Structure formats: structure tokens, C-alpha cells
Amino acid sequence: MRAKVVGFAVLLMAALLLVAGTVLAAKEDKTAAGKIDEKSMSILRNMGAFLAKAGQFTVKVHASYDVIQESGQAVEFEEIMKYAVSRPDRMRIDVQESDGNQRAVVFDGKNLTVYGERQHVYASTELPGTLDNAIVYFVRDLKMRMPMAMLFVSNVNEEFERRITSLAYVETNTIKDVPCDHLVGSTDTIDFQIWVAQGSEPLPRRVVITYRHAEKEPQFRARFSHWDFSPPFTDASFAFAPPAGMECLPLLTLTENTMPRHRSAKKGGQP
Secondary structure, three states: OEOOOOHHHHOOOOOOOOOEOOOOOOOOOOOOOOOEOHHHHHHHHHHHHHHHHOOEEEEEEEEEEEEEOOOOOEEEEEEEEEEEEEOOOEEEEEEEEOOOOEEEEEEOOOEEEEEEOOOOEEEEEEOOOOHHHHHHHHHHHOOOOOOOHHHHOOOHHHHHHHHOOEEEEEEEEEEOOEEEEEEEEEOOOOEEEEEEEOOOOOOEEEEEEEOOOOOOOOEEEEEEEEEEOOOOOOHHHHOOOOOOOOEEEOHHHHHHHHOOOOOEOOHHHOO
16 A cells, blocks of 8 residues: 655655644643744754754654555555755755665755656756755745755744744653753644754754644654764765666656655555
């Protein structure tokens, strides 16, 4: 039963980091509509400022996401995403799905390239400009989704202020020996939870997004590790070399027509 929300969409599963989750049924409901806790917003702003100032970094993300099958049952799939960012105009996202399939999105300041191993195709378009421009083009113009895209734009704190409709502090939690502030909130379309490391490096450690307007309210879950703010980048780090014999398509054709729209699980778990 493998089903996919818009092709590369799982690289791309939420237009923005603002994130989510159903929260502790046993605890007080802290997300009354329109209420934003200033302490919690300050924690997000510190995180946003820290990431916006980072000139270069890499991070590994272990993610899982729900896909609703025709039967109505939710099936969980996993993937590992490796992000490489070099401001102001380079980014690479390499994805390995749970079945071994590889995907990638590469922006080098001049071209945006999208690749899918399963489909044996890739597409590239000229797109000179900044990383911010490329992300806007990817999400707004191509109608594709990029989980945690908000983390990579330079105006991340402006996006927090504009999109968050409720925000509250849950508790102090520990993720792999790192004390974290656990926050919960909402935007107009999603609920979210985020765990932000305390101390001098306020990095996101975990995110849960609930798409409350989608059928069965599927979730996207991510854990962040291996942050590196001094990666040994070269020009080759953001170059895409297609495998021999791979077909090249116009980018809009690839995203609209070539990529499968659903991911479903077959009997025995094989793709």
C-alpha cells in the first residue's frame, strides 16, 4: 500500500516548519484559540535567529509520516533526509526512503534540480537568486511541499509571527541527554509540537506536525541530529550529476505528471 502526497512531496510535506501534534490529553488544554505565550514565542525567536545567522550547516533528519490508504487506514513510512545549506544561495536535500529509493532537491544559486530514482527521471530549471527565492518558488509556484522549509528562510521569525495563531509551553523535556523546551501550537491549517534545545545552541530537536484539515489527520514526525556548522563544502557539494541514461524532463512536467501522487503499501510490505 504505498501512497504519496505529490511526488517529491514527502521531502516536502508541510509548507512550513510550524508544526504539530495532539497534546497530552491528560493535561490542561494550553492552546486556547488566539492565545500566544510570550515565553514560548521568545524560545522560537531565539531558535529562528540562531538558524538565520548560520552561514552554513548540515543536519540529518529521521522522519516518519502517515499516508491514508483507500481503506481509510493510516500507514507509516520512514525516510532519512540530509540537509546541506550554504547561505545565501545554496541548498541540497538528499532523501533515502525506507525501501531504499533515493530522491534529491539541489539548488546551486543558478538552477533548481529535482531527482527521483524510482521514476528514473530528473528535471532542472534556471532559477538565479537566493535560497529564499528558491524555496518560495518550490512551495508557491510548483505547489510542492517541503517539511520544515521555514527553518531555511532568512526571515524565519517573521514567518513565525505571521503564521502562528496559538502557542504554549508544555514542559522541560530531555532528548538524548539534551534538555529541551517542549512547545505546542497551531497555525490556520496545522497543529504542531516542537522541542527546542536549551542553552547556547537553541536548535530544533524534534517536530511533530498534525494536518488537522486532512482526512484522518495524518502526522509528520522528525528528529534532528548531527548538526554541523562548519561543513567542508565545495562547489561539488551542490552539483547534480545525473546517472547515465536518465531522462530529463521540464520541471513542471515532472512535478505535475510524472511523479506518483500516492504511496500505498502492498501485501508483504514490498513496494
